[in-house]
Amino acid sequence: MIDTEVARTFDRRSALFLTGGAILTSVLVLRMLQMQVFEHKEYLRKSENNSFRIQVNMPKRGNILSESGTIISRDTPIYRIYLIPEEADDIDSVVETVTKELNLRKKTVDRIWRTIKKQQKFQPVLITENTNWNVLAGLSAKNIPGIHIGNGFSRVYEMGPAGAQVFGYVGAPNKPVPNNPFFTSGINGLEKRFNDDMAGIPGQTVLVTNAVGRITGEDKTQFVAPIVGKDIKTTIRENAQKVLYDALAMNRAGCGVALDIENGNILAMASTPSFDANNFKTDDGEEYISSLLSDVAKPFMNKTIEGLYPPGSTFKIIVALAALESGAISPKEKVFCPGYWEYGDHKYHCWEKHGHGYVDMYGALKHSCDIYFYQLALKIGIDAIKHMALKLGLNQKYMEDVLSHEMPGIIPDRRWKEKNVGAQWVHGDTIISGIGQGFILTNCLQLAIMMARVASNKQVVPRIIYSEKKPVFKSLDLQEKNIRHVLTGLEQVTQKGGTAFGSAINVNGKKMGGKTGTSQVRSISKAERQSGVLTNEQLKWNLRNHGLFVGYAPTDKPKYAVCVIMEHAGGSGPAARATAAVMKELLK
Numbered sequence: 028m029i030d031t032e033v034a035r036t037f038d039r040r041s042a043l044f045l046t047g048g049a050i051l052t053s054v055l056v057l058r059m060l061q062m063q064v065f066e067h068k069e070y071l072r073k074s075e076n077n078s079f080r081i082q083v084n085m086p087k088r089g090n091i092l093s094e095s096g097t098i099i100s101r102d103t104p105i106y107r108i109y110l111i112p113e114e115a116d117d118i119d120s121v122v123e124t125v126t127k128e129l130n131l132r133k134k135t136v137d138r139i140w141r142t143i144k145k146q147q148k149f150q151p152v153l154i155t156e157n158t159n160w161n162v163l164a165g166l167s168a169k170n171i172p173g174i175h176i177g178n179g180f181s182r183v184y185e186m187g188p189a190g191a192q193v194f195g196y197v198g199a200p201n202k203p204v205p206n207n208p209f210f211t212s213g214i215n216g217l218e219k220r221f222n223d224d225m226a227g228i229p230g231q232t233v234l235v236t237n238a239v240g241r242i243t244g245e246d247k248t249q250f251v252a253p254i255v256g257k258d259i260k261t262t263i264r265e266n267a268q269k270v271l272y273d274a275l276a277m278n279r280a281g282c283g284v285a286l287d288i289e290n291g292n293i294l295a296m297a298s299t300p301s302f303d304a305n306n307f308k309t310d311d312g313e314e315y316i317s318s319l320l321s322d323v324a325k326p327f328m329n330k331t332i333e334g335l336y337p338p339g340s341t342f343k344i345i346v347a348l349a350a351l352e353s354g355a356i357s358p359k360e361k362v363f364c365p366g367y368w369e370y371g372d373h374k375y376h377c378w379e380k381h382g383h384g385y386v387d388m389y390g391a392l393k394h395s396c397d398i399y400f401y402q403l404a405l406k407i408g409i410d411a412i413k414h415m416a417l418k419l420g421l422n423q424k425y426m427e428d429v430l431s432h433e434m435p436g437i438i439p440d441r442r443w444k445e446k447n448v449g450a451q452w453v454h455g456d457t458i459i460s461g462i463g464q465g466f467i468l469t470n471c472l473q474l475a476i477m478m479a480r481v482a483s484n485k486q487v488v489p490r491i492i493y494s495e496k497k498p499v500f501k502s503l504d505l506q507e508k509n510i511r512h513v514l515t516g517l518e519q520v521t522q523k524g525g526t527a528f529g530s531a532i533n534v535n536g537k538k539m540g541g542k543t544g545t546s547q548v549r550s551i552s553k554a555e556r557q558s559g560v561l562t563n564e565q566l567k568w569n570l571r572n573h574g575l576f577v578g579y580a581p582t583d584k585p586k587y588a589v590c591v592i593m594e595h596a597g598g599s600g601p602a603a604r605a606t607a608a609v610m611k612e613l614l615k
Contacts, residue, residue, distance in 0.1 A: 085210060086227030087180055089256030091194055091217055093265045094292070094493060100194055100218065102180040106163055107156045110139070113148040115173030125154055125174060128166055135310050156181060156308065181308070182211070188301035189272035190263065192329035193430065193491070195219050196304035215327070217259060217491075220429055227256030260493040262292035270612045271295040271591075274605035280594040281602070282330035284475040285609050288483050288579070288588055290498060293491045295609060296472075298330040323569075324594075332426055332433040335468040336592055339544030340395045340599075341577045342416075342463025344481055344513060346404055347388055349415035351509040355407045358388040358512040364398035373455060375401050378545070392516030393525040395543055397462050404461025405454060412460060413438050418503060420476035421469050425489050436473060439466040463544065475590035478541070478577040482585035484510050517542055518582050521603075527576065530603035534614040539607065541578030543599035548573065571595040576602040580610045587613045 091100040195216020213222035230253035233246040285295040366382035377397040391399035422438040441452040459465040479487040485500040518540035526543040574596035591602040
């Protein structure tokens, strides 16, 4: 009796369990069918798109160093706050909140809104950089949708505007880098040329995310550490660079180069007006850059190699050497200068209205007598002049493998004029070439090289990337006596009452020689000469003469060569004084 009742109860319970199990199994099967068949694509998409996120870890960029190893340009760690608009629930509210929390200026807020409107919604908008840790922590705790805090690097330019065109700066690359919206690349100067070396190699962090994109951890097995970029060491001597820039900055525009004659090292290279790339990412950065771009004096231009100028009377060094080498004249042979010279139907004037009287080569260099060099140029001809100009380094490129936009200039001859002007060469062209005017154009670096070659009688070649290896320069094979004749005249320019006597220096017995130059940027008509030539002060700035000076020191054993060009300075005085300041620093 008991056994029969137990059996019945067991059968009923078993039936219930079996039925319930069948129902649950059916539900699970149906759900699995739905997920694997009907919703397969959706879950596959979520799996592929949201399982992992690659975060690029940028390396620290290499430094640019001076000759002594002092840092000129470097990376510094920063924290930045940025906004991704598409992640914000209410973009207006988010901007309003961060404005209040960070006490942002109206100018900054306007810049944020401009960026939001012009970019894709998934692209980050920089709110601020270099924020202190307390502010970062406070903002992070609020967990504002769309606001992110990241770390990275910002470029610091230790010398500011002193040589900015040479060292260059970094900015956003032409093509955005995936997963790293703040990646930077060299834009110009050495930063651009050596970008691949200094940029280093990025690493990566693989972030694990859930289906809605929230970060849940890291896949440490796939972490790749970034590799720091290489340093670039230059030949720039920091103090000389600062002195040169400060001297140039006293004039509205100009450029200068200082060379070590023994190894060709460029010790200083600067242009004015310049710019300070440290200001590019400030709140006033956009306005600052706009002002630079609108400046007619071209702050972004490296005028030492890009600017072309008539060399003026600095070219008389070349004419003098060409004449001596050809044997056409003795250095003591004299020419009479009454202030003008009539040849054919043209009257050629000396800068000294009342003339220099009788002058030999030494006196002609000392006083920069135009009449002497008019006649000397005609005597030896343009071919001899061009041959010497090329021998001394003009009309050549030296930095095209390192710095961009170098201009070779023009040293004309008969063929050049026929090809480029469509006219025959005449005696007047040769005569005016004798004082570095006419079609002749050079750059500042070339004139510094010219001075270095004359002072050493060697084929000096410049370099700006430092090397322990000292180059061996070939001889120019000029007669040493002729070199001495010219250097004697150049020494008198500064030491014996010449055109740069006011810029003479004496550093522990070490003195400087050199040559002044004034190049006209306009023609003076016959009518103006008769009525009175306008002074530079009476002219608009862009019509005033350029002032130039090339110098070398010490005079007994030349070690340094310097060229300074002051645009529209009116005369050579400012250029000579700037050269003297740099030379004093080098001779310490």
